[in-house]
């Protein structure tokens with residue numbers, strides 16, 4: 179479980195919300211998603227400042243937009259619901275198939291796959307955080323054993339749980355070969371909590387386990403505080419190494435492997451402008467040492 183600290187009050191951000199009417203059109207869907215993200219960020223800031231009154235106002239603005247449910251519906255429009263894949267599952271599945279084949283064919287004991295070769299006939303265990311309806315890996319049920327959580331589950335197969343509240347695993351039977359954070363880190367409003375989320379995810383990975391991280395492309399191509407290289411420097415410093423990466427039209431996919439303690443040095447990463455420009459966004463990840 180991640181402890182969230184309360185900080186000194188900050189000025190509440192001005193509320194500027196434009197109403198949208200449902201999710202029928204791509205433009206209005208996009209608008210709903212970005213307005214919801216803005217409100218979520220504002221909510222994090224005022225909660226940190228202990229401003230319950232403004233937090234209530236922001237929450238009612240979010241409800242007026244249709245709440246988390248409408249946001250989820252809007253964000254799933256980018257995915258491929260008919261095929262049972264979310265926005266991002268297919269890229270990972272292609273890789274995991276190769277990983278699974280490698281496990282099955284593995285002859286060299288100790289090969290660095292997401293699971294030990296000895297367990298070649300067992301299913302890959304995958305934790306999908308922010309799974310919504312838990313359908314993304316349904317077609318791979320014969321070889322992937324999926325556990326799904328979400329703040330607001332849309333089916334009974336998904337457990338209602340805040341990942342930050344998930345207790346640290348007591349042993350390897352509570353850890354996973356693969357953990358997915360697909361379009362979830364950018365959903366978190368507070369840059370420090372984004373860092374905490376990535377650190378918390380590592381606790382749930384088996385040795386050599388894989389973190390699948392998906393972000394909207396502009397988070398790494400058009401932010402004042404983030405670039406692809408900066409993201410890699412951050413993730414390297416908190417115990418991951420890059421396996422594979424892909425930029426699609428709108429999304430950035432990162433497949434990262436857990437590195438063991440002693441093989442990386444944790445450093446602090448503050449909010450610092452590294453990619454100036456007027457039209458940039460403010461996506462940022464902050465890492466604190468403790």
Ligand SMILES: C[S@@+](CC[C@H](N)C(=O)[O-])C[C@H]1O[C@@H](n2cnc3c(N)ncnc32)[C@H](O)[C@@H]1O
Pocket residue numbers: 246250253254257264265266307308309310327328329330339340341342360361362365366392
């Ligand atoms: C944009 S949707 C992502 C859907 C899906 N993973 C995909 O890639 O299409 C983000 C989801 O993350 C969930 N989420 C955000 N923060 C979370 C947390 N701390 N714990 C669990 N779920 C979370 C939200 O409820 C929302 O359903």
